[in-house]
Amino acid sequence: MSTDLMPNRYRPGECDLPAREAELIARRDAxxxxxxRLQYRRPVQFVRGEGMWLYDPDDQAYLDFYNxxxxxxHCHPEVNAAMAEQAARISANTRYLEPRLVEYAERLVDxxxxxxxxxxxxxxxxxxxxxxxxxxxxVSGGEGVIVSSHAYHGTSAAVAAVSPNLGDAVKLxxxxxxxxxxxxxxxxxxxxxxxxxxxxxxxxxxxxRRGIGVAALLIDSIFSSDGVWVDPPGFIAGGVAAVxxxxxxVIADEVQPGFGRTGAHMWGFERHGILxxxxxxxxxxxxxxxxxxxxxxxxxxxxxxxxxRYSNTFAGNTVGIAAADxxxxxxxxxxxxxxxxxxxxxxxAGLEEVARRHGGIRAIRNAGLFFGIDIGPAEMPTxxxxxxxxxxxxxxxxxxxxxxxxxxxxxxxxxxxPLICKSGDVDLFLxxxxxxxxxVGG
Numbered sequence: 001m002s003t004d005l006m007p008n009r010y011r012p013g014e015c016d017l018p019a020r021e022a023e024l025i026a027r028r029d030a031x032x033x034x035x036x037r038l039q040y041r042r043p044v045q046f047v048r049g050e051g052m053w054l055y056d057p058d059d060q061a062y063l064d065f066y067n068x069x070x071x072x073x074h075c076h077p078e079v080n081a082a083m084a085e086q087a088a089r090i091s092a093n094t095r096y097l098e099p100r101l102v103e104y105a106e107r108l109v110d111x112x113x114x115x116x117x118x119x120x121x122x123x124x125x126x127x128x129x130x131x132x133x134x135x136x137x138x139v140s141g142g143e144g145v146i147v148s149s150h151a152y153h154g155t156s157a158a159v160a161a162v163s164p165n166l167g168d169a170v171k172l173x174x175x176x177x178x179x180x181x182x183x184x185x186x187x188x189x190x191x192x193x194x195x196x197x198x199x200x201x202x203x204x205x206x207x208x209r210r211g212i213g214v215a216a217l218l219i220d221s222i223f224s225s226d227g228v229w230v231d232p233p234g235f236i237a238g239g240v241a242a243v244x245x246x247x248x249x250v251i252a253d254e255v256q257p258g259f260g261r262t263g264a265h266m267w268g269f270e271r272h273g274i275l276x277x278x279x280x281x282x283x284x285x286x287x288x289x290x291x292x293x294x295x296x297x298x299x300x301x302x303x304x305x306x307x308x309r310y311s312n313t314f315a316g317n318t319v320g321i322a323a324a325d326x327x328x329x330x331x332x333x334x335x336x337x338x339x340x341x342x343x344x345x346x347x348x349a350g351l352e353e354v355a356r357r358h359g360g361i362r363a364i365r366n367a368g369l370f371f372g373i374d375i376g377p378a379e380m381p382t383x384x385x386x387x388x389x390x391x392x393x394x395x396x397x398x399x400x401x402x403x404x405x406x407x408x409x410x411x412x413x414x415x416x417x418p419l420i421c422k423s424g425d426v427d428l429f430l431x432x433x434x435x436x437x438x439x440v441g442g
Contacts, residue, residue: 007386007410008393010038020057021045039404040397049074052418052425054402065417065429066402068370071259071284072330073420079287079326086322094121094316101316104325109295111266111328113275118301121316122292125255125282126154131310132278132294133158133216136249138307139300142213146203146243149178150408152225153218153253162218165225175212177203179239183229183365184408192231197238204246214248221268222257227407228365228372228414233271240274249300252276255292256370259284260331260419263341263368271367287327291320331419340369340419343426347371347415350430358437360388371415372406385411388440395436401429 010025017025021043028036044062046054051073054062064074072079092098105119122128137143145162147153152165160166161173172178179199182192200217207214219236223229240250257268258281265271267279277300282292292315304310314320330336348366351373355361362374362385375392376385389411393403406414417425 006037006039008039008041008390008404010041010043015042017042041394042398044397051075052421061400062397063401063425063428063432065415065421065425066404067418068256068261068416069283070288071261071419072287072327072336073418074288076287076326076330078330079289079323082322082326083289083319086319089318091317091319093313095311098318098321100318100325101321104321104328107325107328108293111332112279112295113270115275115297116279116295118298119293119295120301120310121320122282122294122312123290123314123320124154124292125253125280126156126159127312127315128255128280128282128292128294129153129159129218129251129253130156132251132280132296133162133218134308135278135294135296135300135304136216136251139303140213140215140248142207142215142248143175144177144203144207144212144214144216144248145173145175146177146179146200146207146214146217146239146248148219148223148226149180149184150226151178151218151220151223153220175207175215177207179203181223181226181229182235183231184227189232189235192235193238196235197242200239200242204242204248208246214243214246216249216251217243218251218253220253220256221272222262222367222370224256224370224372224414225406227374227412228367228370230271230365230367230370230372234273236272237274240272240276244277249277250274252279254279255282256416257367259327260337260340261368261370261416263337263344266337268367285327286320286323289320289323291315291324336419337368339421343417343421343423344368344371346423347426347429350426351433354430354434354437358434360392360437360440369417369419369421371413373413373415374407375411375413382409382411385409389413391440392433392436395439396432399432399435401432 047057048055109117147162150165152163153159160170162176182195187195204214252269262271278296285291351364365372375389386409389405404414406412
């Protein structure tokens, strides 16, 4: 497992930089906290974005196949116009009557199964998961949280404590239990469901025996930080049922797979045929504007509301609601998830052809437009596979295409373009990855 908190990053002294970038980095280092990192070995500066493209100060274009926040593309004019129009009138909070807040909430819950009919707004995915955990612990009476072994669920103290992905320096809560996924463990797909359920039941048993109890199973149904282990669909269902039978709540972290990312479904949990108790939203909800939410069943929401107050100054503010409303309108009107599915099929077919011609691709996994591409043959040492993956990412960055890595060993390419990408964008990406593989010896 990688011990580097961000392997794909700039390290001083590793490359020569133009004076403009070197000076800006020096100023940045002199004023920003040391927890910040710059992505890529040679940092890149962007001054504008449009659709699938980002542009540096020299107007060099970069094809963005990494950024899932502006899922409708950078600077979508309709979303921008909605925000500007609302900001020019008023930016208010949820303590005042606001018809558009209610109208958007109605539209949002209508996109979920009918059992999930209540929503509370937040500003970020981290806040959403934090709030969902508070609700789950109150309703269940337990404290224990079950997560996958390399999960990431946010940056607040509560969710960082249930995010193994953040590294050894960020201590996990004594109430968290990690479960292995069948894919990384090498379990055949026919045994995946039983394997996952057994892991979850063992965690429940341990939490119960120690008097902690189980509050929640918190899962990103695309398991992005674990390396995009998405198959077989439904393998998590037995574990979900086990937690709910034990009195815990199931929290679907939809910050990564939600809002049509998987193509065939609006929400990632639907792909697995499960019904969670709470769903946490963030990132693409406002196409870049910070807005999130927890959607859930009425009973736990009512119990939490009767015993606790959740007042968040900026959550559900009118500008954020305007952005989110525009995003939802465009997703549904323009059939964006359907486009994501079609483009994912084109990208998958192209990657399989690349894999047949180049030995550098070990495996390809995806759900819609979220891909994990394992790099390096299985017999290659893990550190060499990791180095090869990082070389590929940076070669593509130099070629004007943006991706990154994921997984416990960071030897999996993480590819998640905006959902508006077209066939020409997919083809450009495939040309770039072929060129990068040839350059690193794949």
